[in-house]
Amino acid sequence: MSRPELTGAAANFYNDTEARKYDTNSRMIGIQAEITQRALELLQLDDSFPNFILDVGCGSGLSGKVLEEAGHYWCGLDVSRDMLNVASERETSTKGDLAHHDMGTGLPFRAASFDGMISISALQWLCYSNSSKQVPKRRLVRFFSALYGVLKRGARAVLQFYPETPEQAVLISECAAKVGFAGGVVVDYPNSTKAKKHYLVLSFDRGYSTPKGLQSAAQAGVRVDSSGSSKRVKVVKKKGKGKTKEWIEHKKEVQRKKGFENVRKDTKFTGRKRKDKF
Amino acid sequence: MKLLTHNHLRSNVRTATTGYPLIITPTEIRVTDTEYNDKFVKHVMQNVNWPVLVQAASQCGITTLPPTIPPNLTSDTSFLQALHHVLVNVNVVSGVLKCPDTGREFSIRDGICDFMLEEEECENVKI
Incomplete structure (x- = not known):
């Protein structure tokens, strides 16, 4: 299957019919639930009370359902209004809230709002531009710097994404490191084509080391060294x-x-x- | 849109200085009935901006909240239950949110607020 990211804007791809298909496809439901479970595990939340979690790219609320089952309250953002309509029809949802929003334009929240943040299969959309005004790197940096602001200190963010090329994974982690996040990419099942999943795990803690990916422990993932990248930036400045x-x-x-x-x-x-x- | 969410929302257009709090002009409000969650209310309390919540509630027609937080919180279950009700059960189904700085309006339809921005409206970042 070709990548949907190459066909145009996410809001156009996930239209009404596609959204409904997505929400009723048992394979999708299974995969999304599984990824969300794993993301929650990587998030290492304080489970002694229900947390308030941001879900960027919540889609039809499949990930929100998992968050609710774990007892958390959440706020979901998505760029596709049709997906959100499907999500709001979900009767059981009482702990979630939805907003129509493009992650590349920043985040509409005040500082230190959330205990944690997850994003399932959404981040790769930022690597593509759908109009001459959209610069992927600018949108990525804007997203991460907004994310840095809206998370409580000590909170973590886990973003599962499908990079088209290794360069994309590097670009994404570089942008995250640039705004001051520590962390890196955890790759689960790196030797399998289908089960392979990339999780960008971000933390405020400088000494934070990312957890190991599942299965074959040989390749633990790309480590982002944020101090290294800021040095590189300084060199560029001197030339100015x-x-x-x-x-x-x-x-x-x-x-x-x-x-x-x-x-x-x-x-x-x-x-x-x-x-x-x- | 729940008032819990509203308490955290701000307008992030480029020209806004703080963009907080957003002014609610509701046209339809729905009150749902959800289970009271003691631990969550106590946890989220610490992060709620109280004057903003009181203001938002009064914009939605609820004037039962006291202007300051009562000091003996943990013992006052009825207060916590009322707070949970205001934060989670009160939903703005349709209406308009307005940025206090720029007057930019964000419409709410079917409980979903529209925060879509044009590229020109977004904050500048250095890359």
């Missing part, structure tokens, strides 16, 4: 032409948004040109 006015203004704006109070005011002198000394 120095700090421009735009750069300074952007930096100050970011500081203000973070709530720093002693940020200098923007004046006509901000980032002015200095005299050449030589």
Whole structure:
């Protein structure tokens, strides 16, 4: 089967008929439930109370059902309105809530909202652009930096995805490392074509090492070294032409948004040109 | 959309400074009946923005919440039950959410809020 990601936007692919097919296909239900179980296991939640979990790419709510069975409350986002309609028809759902949203545009939540985050078979969609304005890397970085904000400190995120090429897996993990996440990709059943699953496991804890993938322990997965990638970024910066006015203004704006109070005011002198000394 | 979710929602359009809290203008509200979950209410309490919840509830026509959290929480089961009711059982089925900074409106249909943004509206990130 060709990859649905190559056919266009997710919202167009998962239309009403496709959504209904997806929701009633017993094979799909089985796979999605199994992956969600595994994602929950990797999430290592504190089970002494029900958690509030974000589900990005919740689709028709198959993963939400598993979360509910585990006793958690959840909030699901999806880009396909048809999938969400199927999800909202589910009578039994009392602990979930849904919103129509594209993960590449950031996340519409305040800081430190969730105890954990899962995403099942959705992340790879961000690697494709469906209009000239969409830049995959920008959308990935925007998603991860928003995710960094909405998770409670100490929370973890588990994102199962289907990379088309190894480069995609590397791109995704690099973007996650760039915004400050530690963690890496766990590959379950790496030697099987069908059962092989990629899980991106992210944590705030610098010393966090990803759990081992299931079955053959030989290949544990790509390790993301976030300190290494930030070094690489610094090298690029040095080559630049120095700090421009735009750069300074952007930096100050970011500081203000973070709530720093002693940020200098923007004046006509901000980032002015200095005299050449030589 | 539950008020629990609303308490965490913010507008993330580029021009919004905080985008929080979103103003609810409901046209239809449905109150469901779900099982009271003691542990969850106590856990989620710590993270709820109380003034925002009170405001949201009053926008939905519920004025029974006290303006401040009662101090003797753990013993007051009736208060926790009422809180659970407001957080989980009250659903905004249709209406509009409005960003307090930019006035950008997000419509709610069939309980699902539409947060789709155009690429121009999204926050800038450096890549």
